[in-house]
Amino acid sequence: MKSAIAILSAILAATSVGSASADDTYPSKVIRMVVPFPPGGTSDFVGRVVAEQLSKDLGQTIVIENLPGAAGTIGTVNVREAKPDGYTLLLTSSDVTIVPSLQATPPYDPVEDFEPVALLLRYAHFLVASKDFPGNSIADVIELSKETPGSINYASGGIGGSNHLAGERFQSVAQIEMTHVPYNGNGPAITDLVANRVQLLWTSLAPVSGFIDTGQLKLIGTSGTERSGIEPNIPTFSESGLPGYSLLNWYGVLAPAGTPEPIVSQLNAALNDVLSNPDVLAKLAPIGATPAAETPADFSALIGEEIVSWQQIAREADLIAD
Structure with missing residues (x-):
């Protein structure tokens, strides 16, 4: 009898864990989207346009929080330290892969400290x-x-x-x-x-x-x-006259490492939908950017490639700290 009860308890516990992982109620409260740059710049503009439509699609309020400083490091570290529950997101740019390329002891690791959620836009300066x-x-x-x-x-x-x-x-x-x-x-x-x-x-x-x-x-x-x-x-x-000069940048959304995969997938699908919305595309048109609709895995691969590329540029400019 005791063994039967133990087995039943284990089954119920497993069912409970599975339901929690899927988190059918997400999002059930306000989502905070951190923009690691001050108001008035392109990152802030992209963040507000995307958050407005994403909020409508998810049926939940998304609050933009500007946390500027140290080339985006302050806001980025803030998100790294947040609870990985899908309620704190980082609206970031190519810059997130640059800072670690310039320092011997980086303040964060863009690969290990974050979950890639969605690549939003590619653009030229x-x-x-x-x-x-x-x-x-x-x-x-x-x-x-x-x-x-x-x-x-x-x-x-x-x-x-x-x-x-x-x-x-x-x-x-x-x-x-x-x-x-x-x-x-x-x-x-x-x-x-x-x-x-x-x-x-x-x-x-x-x-x-x-x-x-x-x-x-x-x-x-x-x-x-x-x-x-x-x-x-x-x-x-x-x-x-400078055939060796070309640079493409991007904007994307990251979440703290450990954010459940079902939530990451849900947000990825929702953000890809946002970037196919005609009204959103019209608002973002002045940037001259190309919308991206890629998987978290694709975005992860891009981040790895960017780190190598920026390290090379930083090395050429002698910008890497000892």
Whole structure:
């Protein structure tokens, strides 16, 4: 009798565990989506557009929390330390694979500390100049930089960010010297670019398109492998005499390591649906990005490839800390 009761208890326990793993009630409370950069930049823009539609599709509130600092490290570490239950997510970019590439003792491991949930978008950076910058082309930037090395400056969203390394890579390929001016996020960098306090910035189109339309900023070139469909008159760096220069970036969603696979799969399917929504695509169109609909495994493979690629760029620019 006792053995029969023990067997029945084991069966019930196993059934209970299986139900908990599937978590048919998810999401049953507010989801926090951390954006590790300040309001006003592209990451914030993408996060809010995606979260708005995802909230409608899941029938649950999603709150955006901006936690900027240290090229996205502060917000990223915050999510790493969160409970892996699907209620804390990280809206991240290529930058999440860069920071660990620059430090001997990284603050986080993008492979071991997170579960890849969904790759959202792929996009190219544009080189944007202040309206008073004396050049109008990539060739002009190179010529001016060679005339007086270090006299031309470029802003970034922080040391170790993708637009910082885009500038470092440009200097290496063009064999020039420029001055890097890091900010705490792209939003403040764009503000100073418009005010002519800095001269250049690598960025996506969305946060600067209005300033370009009013003539407060001007486009110089794109880091993509081909011209943008939104700005077809803007040349690539490759066709402007730098065939070795091209960089593509991305946005995606990560969860803390240990987040249950059923929740990851549910979120992946929901986010892929969001990226097929015509209204969402229309809102994201100014970025000039290509929507991605891939599995968590595909996203994981991309992260591994990116770490190797950024390490090479950082090594060439002598940016890896001892």
